[in-house]
Amino acid sequence: xxxxxxxxxxxxxxxxxxxxxxxxxxxxxxxxxxxxxxxxxxxxxxxxxxxxxxxxxxxxxxxxxxxxxxxxxxxxxxxxxxxxxxxxxxxxxxxxxxxxxxxxxxxxxxxxxxxxxxxxxxxxxxxxxxxxxxxxxxxxxxxxxxxxxxxxxxxxxxxxxxxxxxxxxxxxxxxxxxxxxxxxxxxxxxxxxxxxxxxxxxxxxxxxxxxxxxxxxxxxxxxxxxxxxxxxxxxxxxxxxxxxxxxxxxxxxxxxxxxxxxxxxxxxxxxxxxxxxxxxxxxxxxxxxxxxxxxxxxxxxxxxxxxxx
Numbered sequence: 001x002x003x004x005x006x007x008x009x010x011x012x013x014x015x016x017x018x019x020x021x022x023x024x025x026x027x028x029x030x031x032x033x034x035x036x037x038x039x040x041x042x043x044x045x046x047x048x049x050x051x052x053x054x055x056x057x058x059x060x061x062x063x064x065x066x067x068x069x070x071x072x073x074x075x076x077x078x079x080x081x082x083x084x085x086x087x088x089x090x091x092x093x094x095x096x097x098x099x100x101x102x103x104x105x106x107x108x109x110x111x112x113x114x115x116x117x118x119x120x121x122x123x124x125x126x127x128x129x130x131x132x133x134x135x136x137x138x139x140x141x142x143x144x145x146x147x148x149x150x151x152x153x154x155x156x157x158x159x160x161x162x163x164x165x166x167x168x169x170x171x172x173x174x175x176x177x178x179x180x181x182x183x184x185x186x187x188x189x190x191x192x193x194x195x196x197x198x199x200x201x202x203x204x205x206x207x208x209x210x211x212x213x214x215x216x217x218x219x220x221x222x223x224x225x226x227x228x229x230x231x232x233x234x235x236x237x238x239x240x241x242x243x244x245x246x247x248x249x250x251x252x253x254x255x256x257x258x259x260x261x262x263x264x265x266x267x268x269x270x271x272x273x274x275x276x277x278x279x280x281x282x283x284x285x286x287x288x289x290x291x292x293x294x295x296x297x298x299x300x301x302x303x304x305x306x307x308x309x
Contacts, residue, residue: 032065052148054080058093084178086111107135114195159199175211184219196279251303
């Protein structure tokens with residue numbers, strides 16, 4: 001397969017909620033029973049190591065799921081908890097897990113938006129932010145945390161959220177990628193929590209790394225990961241081109257652009273598609289490719305700032 005070939009999404013993920021599965025030696029996963037159009041079959045919690053273990057992404061505030069994770073490590077000691085980002089399907093279960101284990105919690109930081117909200121901007125996100133989350137230890141890009149038989153490097157990957165952090169295991173050439181890259185679908189970028197500029201920069205950053213297996217927050221593992229990232233970058237650039245193609249026909253609001261660019265979309269995802277378009281439009285307005293009156297918001301009307309090159 002060449003780098004110009006499309007890499008198909010993989011929706012084959014038969015893991016049953018609550019069942020412990022070893023993905024690769026030294027890494028287990030447990031699926032939470034919180035399926036939705038945004039979470040696929042549910043959120044995944046990972047267990048790293050054996051004996052003295054780390055847990056990545058405890059999941060939502062779900063007593064049944066946290067108990068399933070604790071059952072998965074019965075007889076072992078949880079020394080570390082890592083959180084990739086603070087959406088409510090990933091981080092709220094941390095409090096229950098810490099109370100049960102006393103483990104130290106590591107993350108990039110509390111939830112925050114990628115930019116200040118505009119005065120005219122009022123909306124709620126589908127997954128929502130976990131504004132109560134606070135890590136015990138804040139990590140910077142490149143920080144390394146070691147445990148019993150494992151070593152994880154913090155990779156700051158903003159875009160899906162401002163505080164999104166992946167965790168690489170360089171010696172194993174694998175990365176716990178959170179929601180930044182998913183094998184079953186593209187990740188949603190919703191301003192102001194998310195930023196398309198940051199998201200694309202983070203994808204580019206990943207292409208310069210050597211990890212070739214991604215373990216995602218939802219859905220199956222992603223082999224040949226760097227090539228897959230390049231596919232996602234092409235996909236986003238094609239989405240931008242589609243938006244510009246529609247605006248070349250005349251000014252339009254976001255629902256009009258969604259209808260032109262997302263043919264056959266699941267009706268439950270139309271609102272999220274609108275915010276993804278907004279993320280692209282924010283970037284295009286900042287680059288003076290697209291214009292709008294006032295701030296670029298979900299209710300705005302957009303037009304080309306000049307003729308396309």
